[in-house]
Amino acid sequence: MSVKHLDHLNLTVRNFDESVEWYGRIFGFEKVEEDFQDGVHWGVIRSGDALLCIYEYPTPEHLDRFAARDRGLHSLNHFALRITDADEWLATARREKLKINYGGEVEWPNSRAWYVNDPTGWEIEVVHWKNDEVKFAPLAKAER
Numbered sequence: 001m002s003v004k005h006l007d008h009l010n011l012t013v014r015n016f017d018e019s020v021e022w023y024g025r026i027f028g029f030e031k032v033e034e035d036f037q038d039g040v041h042w043g044v045i046r047s048g049d050a051l052l053c054i055y056e057y058p059t060p061e062h063l064d065r066f067a068a069r070d071r072g073l074h075s076l077n078h079f080a081l082r083i084t085d086a087d088e089w090l091a092t093a094r095r096e097k098l099k100i101n102y103g104g105e106v107e108w109p110n111s112r113a114w115y116v117n118d119p120t121g122w123e124i125e126v127v128h129w130k131n132d133e134v135k136f137a138p139l140a141k142a143e144r
Helices: 016-027 065-070 086-095
Strands: 009-013 030-037 040-047 050-056 079-082 111-117 123-129
Touching: 009 016, 016 030, 016 040, 016 050, 086 111, 086 123
Parallel strands: 009 050, 079 123
Antiparallel strands: 030 040, 040 050, 111 123
């Protein structure tokens, strides 16, 4: 058995409708499922093969990875969305006046990335692979 790909990410959000609208406007996500369970508004949004399951919890405090680390808590550092058109992404970021974290574009050996936050505060890495090819340098042997 092997894993084909990550099926979905399950997140809590402060406001369900605001999050659905934001992910739709920024990344083209569309709501494909919505319900209430035990009084909680939840749903699934989809863009291509990327699925996010979001649950509305308006009152909990959101801790970014740095605040969680300082409190001795585990957290989600960020999740990444792979894009195929960097120019379109940059036009969207400008149009929406998105704050790009870490001083702007980050160059990796085989990709470039931009880090933004959604309305709840979740950090998202927007990654564009060179030639749309996921490629890594060979692993170095660990020193013993």
